[in-house]
Amino acid sequence: MCKFVSLLYLLLLCSAALAAAQGSTNRTxxxxxxxxxxxxxxxxxxxxxxxxxxxxxxxxxxxxxxxxxxxxxxxxxxxxxxxxxxxxxxxxxxxxxxxxxxxxxxxxxxxxxxxxxxxxxxxxxxxxxxxxxxxxxxxxxxxxxxxxxxxxxxxxxxxxxxxxxxxxxxxxxxxxxxxxxxxxxxxxxxxxxxxxxxxxxxxxxxxxxxxxxxxxxxxxxxxxxxxxxxxxxxxxxxxxxxxxxxxxxxxxxxxxxxxxxxxxxxxxxxxxxxxxxxxxxxxxxxxxxxxxxxxxxxxxxxxxxxxxxxxxxxxxxxxxxxxxxxxxxxxxxxxxxxxxxSHIGKNGSGQAKPLVISYRGASGDYPGCTDLAYTRAISDGVDVLDCPVQMTKDGIPICLGSINLIDSTTVAQSIFSNFTMTIPELKASNGIFTFSLTWSQIQSLTRKLKLVLTFLLLSVDALQPFLLPFCVFMIII
The missing domain is CATH 3.20.20.190 (Phosphatidylinositol (PI) phosphodiesterase)
Structure with missing residues (x-):
């Protein structure tokens, strides 16, 4: 009963906020x-x-x-x-x-x-x-x-x-x-x-x-x-x-x-x-x-x-x-x-304009840190693109949500499946890490997604115009 009362209270708070907005502007x-x-x-x-x-x-x-x-x-x-x-x-x-x-x-x-x-x-x-x-x-x-x-x-x-x-x-x-x-x-x-x-x-x-x-x-x-x-x-x-x-x-x-x-x-x-x-x-x-x-x-x-x-x-x-x-x-x-x-920007005055920062691009629409995710974020009007930076074996910084390629690619089913190793400081279980493969090898991998689409991993250089100036780089030697 207590949970029901709490739920009803929250819903009524939402409706109160809705009522406050009603009639504030004639949008007919x-x-x-x-x-x-x-x-x-x-x-x-x-x-x-x-x-x-x-x-x-x-x-x-x-x-x-x-x-x-x-x-x-x-x-x-x-x-x-x-x-x-x-x-x-x-x-x-x-x-x-x-x-x-x-x-x-x-x-x-x-x-x-x-x-x-x-x-x-x-x-x-x-x-x-x-x-x-x-x-x-x-x-x-x-x-x-x-x-x-x-x-x-x-x-x-x-x-x-x-x-x-x-x-x-x-x-x-x-x-x-x-x-x-x-x-x-x-x-x-x-x-x-x-x-x-x-x-x-x-x-x-x-x-x-x-x-x-x-x-x-x-x-x-x-x-x-x-x-x-x-x-x-x-x-x-x-x-x-x-x-x-x-x-x-x-x-x-x-x-x-x-x-x-x-x-x-x-x-x-x-x-x-x-x-x-x-x-x-x-x-x-x-x-x-x-x-x-x-x-x-x-x-x-x-x-x-x-x-x-x-x-x-x-x-x-x-x-x-x-x-x-x-x-x-x-x-x-x-x-x-x-x-x-509705009609925000068409009849409002003094609206604050927040700084919009993406999360791995438009990762709610497409796999994060791919060309489609970043392109969609730009078309949606993002102010700043984010980039979780990982390093490849040949020293190229890339944008990828995890240092472990198994999390977001098909590397475990590729010719690089024998690159598995365990690094307790990074992950309790086995992984295949970005610093074990070169950039060209990583580019040959396919992102995990049940779609008939090809998604590209992007290097940091490709996103430079949109990146925050204070990116934190994790370099593993």
Whole structure:
């Protein structure tokens, strides 16, 4: 409990700093969104990166730590008696303890044409689900908050108990519920009468069309794109082909929700490729663009140097376009990006300019002390390049992060593998050291990296214009 209170205190401190930044400067005119307003933060299941998705505490913390206009996201599933609950998946067993509460109610159903086994909401009434508690559904995240009896919430619970600034309902499996004689359309139309719903998204064209004429004027419909090769059931077209017909999408939706890779794709080695024209094309059609799949604890492009704020900024403040909103498991991070780090230098006054010193070049993006790492650091605007200096056998100082070549090269698999020695003063275990090979021999080695790229080790002379004047040289004779 003490750890939880400490964590909550730290998060609230962050939100207090965020609140201090809010409203400090009117940045509306600087945004390249469709309407010129700042992008929205949509909290997927609340603060689901930390707490069980769609739990009361996840939703509450999202409201406390995000922008004042944060939108709470609810993945809607229908129960056996037609109640709409907020739950992240069509199967209940991954993010709850339902398998323990109802051991013999597992079923197998066809979902999007494929058999799926598990515990489904269509087999339980809302009253039965009252004994089920929510758990963290992503196993790489902490389960510390499981077992806290967080109950499954209905759409009405979220709207009335939490009074969110905005509410977004995602309808992912309308066709599945129709097969079980449950109408998602009827539920949504009924919810319109008791709940303010700001956004409704779905990957099914027919569902959005079915509610278009009956929705309130303040509710926006958003077409959700899945994988580009997946088939949209209503049109029997791939989502990739529908992306090329945004004029058609505009007839039933006011916006699109796309995976972030639709906008900034990456190659097989997780490096960014040039951005696509998706946002610019959609804005030309008058469609808002929302990007999904943001999470601080999931690998993203190395170009961002493991900094999720930098990733968000590439979607909202890149000088060419800005998405209209981001869907995140960690809503505090895009809130910071939008309100604290965007447009720096464009509207700030008296900002301090720190001296930026690299760490082995841009070693968060490329192997340290290589040509690509140093070139990237220079292009990023570094003031000073660092160089951990090692000496070769022929007396040439080089930039390398370790005196032991085994740490960063394939020397152990090379013809120099018999150069192994033990020097207790340097390393407890065996090593092959830079002073045992000449510069030309070291240049023949390959850096350790699972990429089809060639990286060059650099000599000190090549970096002289950027080096600090007080480098410490370690010379071993």
């Amino acid at each position: 005119s600087l945004w390249q969104t469709l309407n010129g307003n700042a992008p929205l933060v949509i909290a997927r299941g609340g603060f689901s990166g930390l707490f069980p998705d769609s739990s009361s505490i996840a939703y509450s913390l999202a409201i406390l730590t995000s922008l004042p206009n944060v939108i709470l996201w609810c993945d809607v599933q229908l129960t056996k008696d037609g109640a709409g609950i907020c739950f992240p998946d069509i199967k209940l067993d991954n993010a709850s303890d339902i398998a323990n509460a109802f051991r013999n109610k597992q079923n197998t159903y066809s979902v999007n044409g494929a058999p799926m086994q598990g515990w489904f909401s269509v087999d339980f009434t809302l009253n039965e689900l009252g004994s089920v508690s929510l758990n963290q559904g992503i196993y790489s995240r902490s389960n510390r908050f499981d077992g806290n009896l967080f109950q499954i919430l209905t759409v009405q619970d979220v709207a009335k108990q939490l009074s969110p600034p905005g509410l977004w309902l995602n309808i992912q499996h309308d066709e599945f519920f129709s097969q079980h004689k449950l109408s998602m359309r009827s539920f949504v139309l009924s919810a319109f009468r008791s709940v303010i719903i700001n956004y409704i998204s779905s990957p099914e064209v027919n569902f959005l069309r079915s509610i278009l004429a009956r929705k309130p004027s303040n509710t926006k419909l958003v077409f959700r794109f899945l994988g580009q090769d997946e088939i949209e059931p209503s049109t029997n077209q791939t989502y990739g082909s529908l992306l090329n017909n945004l004029t058609f999408v505009k007839t039933f939706a006011s916006g699109i929700l796309v995976p972030k890779s639709y906008i900034w794709p990456v190659d097989g080695s997780l490096y960014l490729l040039p951005y696509t024209s998706v946002v610019l094309d959609a804005h030309k059609e008058g469609l808002e663009v929302f990007a999904s799949d943001f999470a601080n604890d999931v690998p993203f492009a190395y170009n961002y140097s493991y900094n999720p704020v930098a990733e968000y900024l590439s979607f909202i403040d890149n000088g060419n376009f800005a998405v209209d909103g981001v869907l995140s498991d960690f809503p505090i991070t895009p809130s910071e990006a939008i309100d604290c780090f």
